Amino acid sequence: MTQAPNAATVDITTSEYRQFQKLIFDIAGISLSDAKKLLLVGRLSKRVRKLEYSTFTEYFKFVTDPAHQAELQVMVDLLTTNETYFFREPKHFDFLRQRAGQARGSGFRVWSAASSSGEEAYSMAMVLADVLGGASWEVVGTDISTRVLAKAQGGHYPLDRIDGIPNPLLKKYCLKGLNEYAGTLLITRELRERVRFLHSNLMSPRKDLGLFDLIFLRNVMIYFDNDTKRKVVANLLPYLKSDGHFIVGHSESLNGLTADLQPVLPTIYRRSEARP
Numbered sequence: 320m321t322q323a324p325n326a327a328t329v330d331i332t333t334s335e336y337r338q339f340q341k342l343i344f345d346i347a348g349i350s351l352s353d354a355k356k357l358l359l360v361g362r363l364s365k366r367v368r369k370l371e372y373s374t375f376t377e378y379f380k381f382v383t384d385p386a387h388q389a390e391l392q393v394m395v396d397l398l399t400t401n402e403t404y405f406f407r408e409p410k411h412f413d414f415l416r417q418r419a420g421q422a423r424g425s426g427f428r429v430w431s432a433a434s435s436s437g438e439e440a441y442s443m444a445m446v447l448a449d450v451l452g453g454a455s456w457e458v459v460g461t462d463i464s465t466r467v468l469a470k471a472q473g474g475h476y477p478l479d480r481i482d483g484i485p486n487p488l489l490k491k492y493c494l495k496g497l498n499e500y501a502g503t504l505l506i507t508r509e510l511r512e513r514v515r516f517l518h519s520n521l522m523s524p525r526k527d528l529g530l531f532d533l534i535f536l537r538n539v540m541i542y543f544d545n546d547t548k549r550k551v552v553a554n555l556l557p558y559l560k561s562d563g564h565f566i567v568g569h570s571e572s573l574n575g576l577t578a579d580l581q582p583v584l585p586t587i588y589r590r591s592e593a594r595p
């Protein structure tokens with residue numbers, strides 16, 4: 320069977336690929352290895368064709384033209400990998416529950432620092448609402464992709480994404496869609512109001528985030544080289560309270576990246592010295 324022309328990919332030369340590798344690295348710190356060439360072609364070809372270009376050189380000129388700044392965000396949205404799910408790596412949420420329990424009533428704040436479409440931030444919020452109820456607490460979710468942030472803000476997900484949510488929390492904080500919303504789930508308004516989603520780049524985080532008891536930086540450092548990992552951790556540390564904890568994904572580690580965090584459990588770190 321022949322492919323429809325609009326589904327066909329656009330060819331890329333090695334020098335064109337190098338230009339895009341550098342561009343996404345400069346913007347987001349993401350290192351695309353040479354092995355990711357087909358992935359980039361697969362993700363950008365439709366966009367290139369939609370704009371009626373036939374080469375990546377033309378698209379590169381367009382996306383880097385200051386007159387078309389919004390296109391850079393479209394490209395970032397297409398090139399970021401946003402895979403996530405509720406209660407991913409459940410031990411981290413057990414740890415959050417324990418910390419929140421110890422900190423009752425003291426304005427507990429947590430940051431989902433590469434939140435993707437919000438499942439991580441809402442999982443945190445379900446735990447905090449369960450432990451701290453109406454006391455003062457807040458969850459902030461940030462990401463470089465505006466497309467996933469819009470989804471996060473809506474708090475509306477397909478029902479087949481809910482597997483990890485513990486039953487009591489599912490009952491308390493999720494509404495099952497009816498009629499035209501059948502097959503979907505909506506995070507309750509009460510919970511959505513406790514979670515803020517903001518656009519922020521880990522390479523230069525926005526300044527208005529405040530201090531956090533816990534920072535989740537999970538499943539994003541896998542896209543960074545060692546130098547970038549070091550920079551990103553240094554960029555986030557000023558937002559961590561003196562007794563705060565920093566959590567990374569199960570396949571990630573901060574070993575050798577900073578002297579300011581000490582491991583307390585696998586993938587969970589604590590500040591090693593008090594803030595000045």
Ligand SMILES: C[S@@+](CC[C@H](N)C(=O)[O-])C[C@H]1O[C@@H](n2cnc3c(N)ncnc32)[C@H](O)[C@@H]1O
Nearest residue numbers: 347399401403433435463464520521537538539
């Ligand atoms: C695989 S998802 C991880 C989501 C969630 N933390 C989890 O563990 O399930 C990685 C997210 O990191 C975001 N990301 C990549 N580079 C970033 C950067 N420089 N600044 C902020 N977010 C970034 C992507 O847009 C994507 O949504």
